[in-house]
Amino acid sequence: MKCKGCGVELQTVDETVPGYISERVLNERLSDGRPVLCKRCFSMKHYGRLDAQDNPVHSLENLKVYLKTAGDILYVIDLSDFNGTFRGDILSLLTGHRVHYVLNKVDLLPLEVKIEEIKAWAVETLKAPERRIKLVSSLNGYGVDSLFTYLKESGENYTAIGVTNVGKSSLLNALARSNEITVSRFPGTTLEVTPKRLERAGITVYDTPGVFTGDRVSDLLSVSDQSVLLPRKKLERYTVQFHSERTVFAGGFVRIDAVNNSDPVGIFHLFMPESVSIHETNSSIADAQWDSWFGNFLKPPFNGLAKSALVWKREQYSLKTGQELHVNGQGWINIAKGPVSLSITLPESVRLTVRKGLVGPTKFKR
Ligand SMILES: Nc1nc2c(ncn2[C@@H]2O[C@H](COP(=O)(O)OP(=O)(O)OP(=O)(O)O)[C@@H](O)[C@H]2O)c(=O)[nH]1
Ligand SMILES: [Mg+2]
Structure with a gap:
């Protein structure tokens, strides 16, 4: 059985290894019919805390593996760190896939910059057709319904990829109108590829662990300082x-x-x-x-x-x-x-x- 929050296989044996849940809590949750979360997800979700020893790293090599079975790609980019999250090394792995660009966190840009201006800038910068570029805020819901309709009409099977903390899991929760997947300010929250079925649209979107980078200021900081x-x-x-x-x-x-x-x-x-x-x-x-x-x-x-x-x-x-x-x-x-x-x-x-x-x-x- 997998954790609903991060996708990792649950286990009741070793508290220091991802996927741990105590046998007592597991049994209680199952008998109550409540969603089962690993201890790590539980403490991130409810206390905003990450265990100190917990330091997962996912690389481009991991991404290559997820891409082998992927259909259409939702490349999620953080508009507040555009060049740090729209990356040549990731893009070069996407040839052969139909790529849809989701520019997330539009709420973090200054109010004075209009959506049409950001869109025109993105079309020029991404060198991609305008219809494939969607501006959203997974946090306040801007653009999420329009993305939902677009995805419903454009395919059946999508994989959301991108670097850590860009908001892939938040986007899936927003599209599904749920908060089942664990979201946190710590990089490396999602541990395994996890399908999310959007019944209303008849499509499946896979969440993936974010790729860790090495060329951002944030990469010089500890996981908890990155969240600051x-x-x-x-x-x-x-x-x-x-x-x-x-x-x-x-x-x-x-x-x-x-x-x-x-x-x-x-x-x-x-x-x-x-x-x-x-x-x-x-x-x-x-x-x-x-x-x-x-x-x-x-x-x-x-x-x-x-x-x-x-x-x-x-x-x-x-x-x-x-x-x-x-x-x-x-x-x-x-x-x-x-x-x-x-x-x-x-x-x-x-x-x-x-x-x-x-x-x-x-x-x-x-
Ligand atoms: N302001 C703002 N914050 C957002 C938005 N979407 C996500 N976030 C925040 O960004 C942080 C990371 O979100 P996640 O959804 O966990 O990011 P992720 O890409 O799944 O991260 P990993 O699983 O670590 O790869 C959280 O603190 C979210 O609340 C958004 O549209 N606007
Ligand atoms: Mg995630």
Whole structure:
């Protein structure tokens, strides 16, 4: 018998291994006719807690296995971390499948950015037909009914894939109007491929474990700290009129310096989760204080990590008005007035992407 929450085989033998449920609770639940959840799902669902020893990792190799038997694909992407979750390495495994793109968490984008603008941007960026791209919020239900109707009319068998925490399980719950599948702020919640039958539509959607990445800011954090970084509300906007000799920190991991010697250098907005502390200072102070501010005044990281434990790199970008520099796993820098040359210092593993702005350059007053 499998756990209804995460899909893992239930067992009553070893508390430290996934799928554990005590024999007493199992018997009680079965005789009451209640859904049976493993202990791990129970504590995530009811207490928002994850056992410390629990650290599942699912890779692209795992995804390849799920894809062998998959029909149509629902590639679920997190709009608040678009480039961190829409990935070439995943896309390259999808050839031969019909792919439908579900851009989830639309509720986290600024209200000023209209749905039609996001859609037009997504069509251009994904290079996919418009009808295959759906904007949704599994949290507040936006676009879910329309996706339901589309899926009903387009096929019978779908597999929802994507990286961890993009909201695959939340999407399935929203489509099924249930909360049976376990959803949590911790990456790696779903442990096995699990079919969800949507009787109203006559279709089956398979949930899959999210793929772990290595190039996002979140990947530098413990599982519980990743849950802190995950945005709880709309991404926050912080506007900077940038000058030479000035530095902006976006948390402890991202340092932005001006390269130009002109004054002012430009204007940009940062769109970041609310847990990221933003701080502007003189570059000389930044040089002197970064090590001691790291993880204290400047979060993330949220605890424990020393700056010296990481390998750092510096990259330089010349960005035009309307372009964005996306930081995998932590939001993006939007150029409101360019051109601007920025020097970004960040951990070697974190990938940056220059992209056409999701937020138009005239959207916000300066
Ligand atoms: N703001 C917002 N949060 C969402 C949305 N959908 C999911 N979430 C949150 O994102 C987190 C991860 O959701 P899950 O559904 O567990 O994500 P998943 O892709 O199944 O994750 P794994 O099973 O770990 O691969 C949870 O805290 C959800 O509440 C959404 O549309 N908007
Ligand atoms: Mg899941």
